[in-house]
Amino acid sequence: MTRADLAEKREEILQTIRDAAIAEFAAHGFHGASTQGIAQRAGITKNRLHYYITSKDALYAEALRHIVALQEQQFHGIDMTQPPEPFLRDYIGRKLRHVLAYPDTARMFTAEIMRGAPVLRTFWHESRDATMRAAQVIEGWVRNGLIRPVDPVLLQIHIWALTQQHALHGAETAFMLGLPGPEALDPDRLAEEIAALVLTGLRPA
Amino acid sequence: MTRADLAEKREEILQTIRDAAIAEFAAHGFHGASTQGIAQRAGITKNRLHYYITSKDALYAEALRHIVALQEQQFHGIDMTQPPEPFLRDYIGRKLRHVLAYPDTARMFTAEIMRGAPVLRTFWHESRDATMRAAQVIEGWVRNGLIRPVDPVLLQIHIWALTQQHALHGAETAFMLGLPGPEALDPDRLAEEIAALVLTGLRPA
């Protein structure tokens, strides 16, 4: 096996481990997660897991960084100069599809915040900057009469809540809608329902 | 001390324990929570804690039942025959105030769902019944042209998400708004912002 093949294989297993870790951390939080459990989800032994990671703490931090990176990536190339309607449809659609595709990332994220965000705290400032930039765009819409006056920060938080909800509580939603499971949820329908609520909700008087 | 006094004192300490348990379970989930941690939050020793509870499992289940009961209690006496606007303002206000007053109940609830709701699953049918009853009211509004056509289940879920958000992520919201901490959040302002979004968002075309 060439050196490149080895590196590739290594990268592969590291990804498997990270995904398993995110699932375990999402389900049980940092303290509740066990390396045993992570190993099981990754289909390897605990010993082998510990060969690839340096510690539970480091694995947690890396998974979190990965999640934050994914969240940012998700909006690369989005056109912030569009009018509110296409922009918000685009935004909500992307966000919801991402969150339904990787619900565990959303869960782990929320779990981290619920315990006081001791690790995430380091990354917050970046997130705040992005929120502030978006707030200026929204304020522009208000000034131009494209939407009714709203708090531009709370609006973002509320849209985030509406999409995040379906990642955290997908099973419950599916149950309430009479569906067999969360994988039966129709992203397009959910996106449409949320977009309708938000867009109508922003319509100027 | 009379027998009644003893019983009262016992009741008191059991409540202290339950509150401590909710806080601990909220922060670390079921597996991550430790009876040690719960005892500490309750200001008693681990030994004494185990004298009052039968097991961690039982304490968890009881705390969860308590949370569900609180959620139901909260809407006792709400007038479901009101028109949409006053009803929803009332509903959102109650829900948000409750959730901001006891954010740990919301967090523990979400943590339970994130791990697959193994315990909560038993109670879901009741919750579903309530949702279905409310759905009929909402469908009545739609039929009468009081609000635009919406999915009556998703609407409830979305309102729930908007309020729940501020319990789970109060610290983040406060940070983004430039406030010193989650306790500085103004429930009235948040309720107004959410109500405005929802009510406007439901306005018939």
Add this chain to the structure above:
Amino acid sequence: MTRADLAEKREEILQTIRDAAIAEFAAHGFHGASTQGIAQRAGITKNRLHYYITSKDALYAEALRHIVALQEQQFHGIDMTQPPEPFLRDYIGRKLRHVLAYPDTARMFTAEIMRGAPVLRTFWHESRDATMRAAQVIEGWVRNGLIRPVDPVLLQIHIWALTQQHALHGAETAFMLGLPGPEALDPDRLAEEIAALVLTGLRPA
């Protein structure tokens, strides 16, 4: 069992543990010692050991403090105004008897120094003070012509080495002398031999 009895029993077992720890640390050093091994020497299970101690580190530090306290205690009430001969006979006798009675304390002490004294370092200043005080007494002897000129610090170190030797290497000494084991060493004979060497070695020209 009364509260006092309990406390007494606790004290007893803590002493047993400390002695076992000193023996294990003496034999294998800090890193090489295992709590398993300590428990075995104390005649208890590892779990029970960990009920009584907070950590291996803390146990190590406490054992070391105990050893240093013992060393100091040993010279309480010694009369430093005596002439050299009785004083040194007294000193060497005490030191040697102590060291032969508790050879493991001497071994653990030396093991700590051999790894760089990371824990002991904190106590050194006190030890240095005592050495300096004794040095002044010795210099007085030299000034008064009671002994030949010597380095007062090195003299102390050398006497220390001569006594310490029989604790560290008692087994070897016994073997060389044709004795069955280190417990067969005669403290009086060893003390006499050392005292003779030192006292003769200090005789003024």
Add this chain to the structure above:
Amino acid sequence: MTRADLAEKREEILQTIRDAAIAEFAAHGFHGASTQGIAQRAGITKNRLHYYITSKDALYAEALRHIVALQEQQFHGIDMTQPPEPFLRDYIGRKLRHVLAYPDTARMFTAEIMRGAPVLRTFWHESRDATMRAAQVIEGWVRNGLIRPVDPVLLQIHIWALTQQHALHGAETAFMLGLPGPEALDPDRLAEEIAALVLTGLRPA
């Protein structure tokens, strides 16, 4: 690279490993030493280390054999027919210089004895033979009135203790003397001080 070069390079790395092993075993004893630590000190990976050695046990035994060989080597060619004074000055000087140059060999040796000398025990008989031969020389001195009557075995042990001391506890000695570190110790001064004590201490009445 010729076969001889390869063999030479191999010999070189084996020496590096042995020195690293001695340092690690000296600091932490057999159980406390880690092959990881040895590899680090040798500047190679753990994997590579294990390629060159067969096991930790074997490496330990070989290092110990090396130390014993060094100790013997050290007195090759010493003239045992000299009178006591030049002989002992020569002996003490050699021993002290060796021990200060390679303090880790002395430490590892002592650590092995402190744990009961399970490996060294095999070599003891040789060491005993040498001691007995030297004892006969010393007894000759006593018979001829060159020195006062002493136990010829204990005398050797005590001289050994005085020199060994500065290897084991060099740091402490330096500290007490107000020096920056053990490397600042002056071998000649120490040798003179020890020789003076011993030679004076052996002067016939």
Add this chain to the structure above:
DNA sequence: GATGAATGAGGGTTCATTCAT
């Protein structure tokens, strides 16, 4: 009712070593 003692199971991690290439 309440508290110290004790314990079996499992936590994360390191270890010396072997395997595969």
Add this chain to the structure above:
DNA sequence: TATGAATGAACCCTCATTCAT
């Protein structure tokens, strides 16, 4: 020869729980 991968044993320690008083 040399290096990444892998592993079983053992490491220290914490856990929820039970026992004894």
